[in-house]
Amino acid sequence: MLRETWAEIEPGRIADNLRAIRGTLPAGVKLMAVVKANGYGHGDLETAEAARQAGADYLAVAFLEEALRLRAGGATLPILLLTPIRPEQVELALAQDLMLTVTGAEWFRELRRQVPSLAGRKLRVHVKADTGLGRIGFRTEAEWDALVPWLAAPDIDVDGFYTHFATAGQADTAYLERQARQFAALMERSKASGIAIRHYHCAGSVAALRFPGLALDMVRIGAAMYGFYPGHLAPPVELEPALSLHSTLMQAKRVRRGDYIGYDNAYRADADEWIGTVPIGYADGWSQRMQGAAALVRGQRAEIVGKISMDQLMLRLPGPCAPGDRVTLIGRQGGERVSFAELAAHIDGPSQAITTALTERVAKIYASAKEVRCPWNNAYFQPQRQEPTVI
Numbered sequence: 001m002l003r004e005t006w007a008e009i010e011p012g013r014i015a016d017n018l019r020a021i022r023g024t025l026p027a028g029v030k031l032m033a034v035v036k037a038n039g040y041g042h043g044d045l046e047t048a049e050a051a052r053q054a055g056a057d058y059l060a061v062a063f064l065e066e067a068l069r070l071r072a073g074g075a076t077l078p079i080l081l082l083t084p085i086r087p088e089q090v091e092l093a094l095a096q097d098l099m100l101t102v103t104g105a106e107w108f109r110e111l112r113r114q115v116p117s118l119a120g121r122k123l124r125v126h127v128k129a130d131t132g133l134g135r136i137g138f139r140t141e142a143e144w145d146a147l148v149p150w151l152a153a154p155d156i157d158v159d160g161f162y163t164h165f166a167t168a169g170q171a172d173t174a175y176l177e178r179q180a181r182q183f184a185a186l187m188e189r190s191k192a193s194g195i196a197i198r199h200y201h202c203a204g205s206v207a208a209l210r211f212p213g214l215a216l217d218m219v220r221i222g223a224a225m226y227g228f229y230p231g232h233l234a235p236p237v238e239l240e241p242a243l244s245l246h247s248t249l250m251q252a253k254r255v256r257r258g259d260y261i262g263y264d265n266a267y268r269a270d271a272d273e274w275i276g277t278v279p280i281g282y283a284d285g286w287s288q289r290m291q292g293a294a295a296l297v298r299g300q301r302a303e304i305v306g307k308i309s310m311d312q313l314m315l316r317l318p319g320p321c322a323p324g325d326r327v328t329l330i331g332r333q334g335g336e337r338v339s340f341a342e343l344a345a346h347i348d349g350p351s352q353a354i355t356t357a358l359t360e361r362v363a364k365i366y367a368s369a370k371e372v373r374c375p376w377n378n379a380y381f382q383p384q385r386q387e388p389t390v391i
């Protein structure tokens with residue numbers, strides 16, 4: 001590995017989280033592991049494999065390309081595409097045995113116009129209802145009724161019927177309850193229409209863990225599998241992040257009170273201080289909103305000062321440090337920790353916004369669960385100790 005900035009990822013931790021989540025679900029509920037966006041930044045194939053080992057029944061991704069990458073990499077579980085594809089792309093989906101999200105009759109009309117025959121194959125679909133997120137899905141009973149004749153065709157297999165919540169992580173549950181009632185009404189309508197539907201599902205991570213009664217036939221688990229959960233809620237099981245992020249001090253210097261640091265003179269030293277330069281910047285996915293957040297050096301917290309630039313950032317060090325010292329941007333050093341909850345609060349976004357932002361410039365190093373018990377054990381995690389998988 002040439003780069004001195006790397007993410008350490010422990011797929012075994014993802015599997016452990018998934019097993020713990022499975023343990024909270026009513027018996028018989030299927031588990032769909034959501035590995036879109038390169039496994040929330042953890043690596044799609046590695047995450048999909050960890051999910052398979054933990055007993056996931058399905059995988060889900062957002063886009064066709066993501067599913068094709070999984071299939072090319074050897075993933076064999078059923079895969080649901082969470083966003084609709086264009087009818088002319090159906091051949092690709094059929095060839096790779098992918099399940100599609102469909103939202104309206106117009107899509108089927110276009111499909112039949114462009115692909116008059118599926119040549120004896122069955123197209124597996126999940127019908128998506130919009131019960132209040134306002135993103136994708138049919139919204140009214142009339143729109144459902146218009147879908148029914150298309151779904152009843154002998155070459156269409158309705159594997160699922162689902163919706164997604166807007167406010168699962170909020171303390172006030174009134175809107176979620178309204179969406180759940182709307183979904184229940186649409187479920188009734190779908191059952192009355194005589195279409196055979198294999199799985200009803202509505203819950204992502206937070207809804208599944210907060211309200212087991214919403215698990216229905218299947219849950220779609222993304223964030224919690226990676227150890228993420230809203231900071232103001234307590235998960236019913238222990239979830240541990242699987243990713244930590246590290247770099248190396250490139251330069252450490254003493255500056256004088258009043259000296260400026262970084263572009264636009266955005267920081268001015270309050271006193272004589274030690275300033276360290278770290279080779280990670282916004283082009284690595286460490287956005288300028290991370291200014292003011294902490295990193296760890298020599299087991300102590302150090303604030304990111306001045307504007308974060310494309311390739312580098314500066315830290316106000318706790319004292320004299322040396323080039324080559326490890327810098328931990330996410331994770332532990334000794335008794336100190338920079339947590340996802342803390343960083344997520346700092347940028348006012350979810351933890352997955354941090355991991356999915358990490359770019360290809362950041363090397364990924366995978367540790368096997370067998371070899372490493374504690375994901376934050378700095379003593380073990382040396383980048384040289386293991387052949388890195390650079391994606």
Ligand SMILES: *Cc1c(COP(=O)(O)O)cnc(C)c1O
Binds near residue numbers: 034204206220222223
């Ligand atoms: C991303 C996504 C999920 C996963 O949500 P998490 O909160 O990360 O568990 C589930 N369902 C849909 C429709 C999604 O787009």
